[in-house]
Amino acid sequence: MRMAELYPVGQAVEIGSLVFAAEDIVRFAADFDPQPFHLDAAAARRSLFGGLCASGWHSSAGWMKCFVPFWAGECRRLAAEGIDPPKLGPSPGFTGLRWLKPVFAGDTITYSVTLLASRPLASRPGRLINTILCAGANQHGEPVIRFESTVLEFA
Amino acid sequence: MTDALLTFEDFSPGRRFDFARRTLTADEIVAFAREFDPQPMHLDEQAGRASILGGLAASGWHTSAVMMRMLYEAYIRRAASEGSPGVDLMEWKRAVLAGDTLSGHCSVLEARVSRSRPEIGIVRFRAEVTNQRGELVAVCEFANMMRRRTAEGAGHAHG
Numbered sequence: 001m002r003m004a005e006l007y008p009v010g011q012a013v014e015i016g017s018l019v020f021a022a023e024d025i026v027r028f029a030a031d032f033d034p035q036p037f038h039l040d041a042a043a044a045r046r047s048l049f050g051g052l053c054a055s056g057w058h059s060s061a062g063w064m065k066c067f068v069p070f071w072a073g074e075c076r077r078l079a080a081e082g083i084d085p086p087k088l089g090p091s092p093g094f095t096g097l098r099w100l101k102p103v104f105a106g107d108t109i110t111y112s113v114t115l116l117a118s119r120p121l122a123s124r125p126g127r128l129i130n131t132i133l134c135a136g137a138n139q140h141g142e143p144v145i146r147f148e149s150t151v152l153e154f155a
Numbered sequence: 156m157t158d159a160l161l162t163f164e165d166f167s168p169g170r171r172f173d174f175a176r177r178t179l180t181a182d183e184i185v186a187f188a189r190e191f192d193p194q195p196m197h198l199d200e201q202a203g204r205a206s207i208l209g210g211l212a213a214s215g216w217h218t219s220a221v222m223m224r225m226l227y228e229a230y231i232r233r234a235a236s237e238g239s240p241g242v243d244l245m246e247w248k249r250a251v252l253a254g255d256t257l258s259g260h261c262s263v264l265e266a267r268v269s270r271s272r273p274e275i276g277i278v279r280f281r282a283e284v285t286n287q288r289g290e291l292v293a294v295c296e297f298a299n300m301m302r303r304r305t306a307e308g309a310g311h312a313h314g
Contacts, residue, residue: 056241094242095243099239
């Protein structure tokens, strides 16, 4: 079955939550984004952000960290219902990523996915391109991240 | 004596910053994937070869994070950066396989003073990441907020 047959266009589905512990924020930043406000609580308090906060690439990768087990669960659920799960391929990228608010140490981000559109790939019969809205909100319900991604589907 | 920080005024359109080369090992690819993107083609050589990626391939999020580190080393570490509001586009053009050596550059697309915060400017960049064969593996267009020189030194100076 295809994504568009299973997930109504425009309807957000929660895919999981992630707690951003200070040690995880610092470990990611030390590898990939060693700016002071991602590494050091005192420096972060003096910065525009006002506190230790995650690299935007960390909160972005957090979406994928939630999506992979969510999707595995969906595939198991569909198979148990006798439905052939959609076969998804790699993503060619994303657009319109906004880091709307900092993700501070201790924040819990709940991520979601919304199918926006699904269309056949004219150049490659048997393949579809799905456009999805990926988002995350903190424990106060404030949106912290959003981006639109494309995902290949094998029909 | 340390070099002065690069401020908004230093990022004129067309200015280019080259990335240092970095080889991505299978261990790094697998470690990142275990934490953030545990799909078979990012975890296992055999599964990677069987996939359309053609080998043990880095998660696109890993490639993006490595690009971030390259940006940091290329200019952010010596710039009056105030973070980024977001990324207009990120394209993963080609698989990054274990053992690939990445490099590339970023260049300034445009620079303008913030209307809401005149003490900073917003610089838009395009980054291109290439592999050891010169093939483009990732493209990213993003914005970076930079303090203006007038906001450095004496904070009370007129802009």
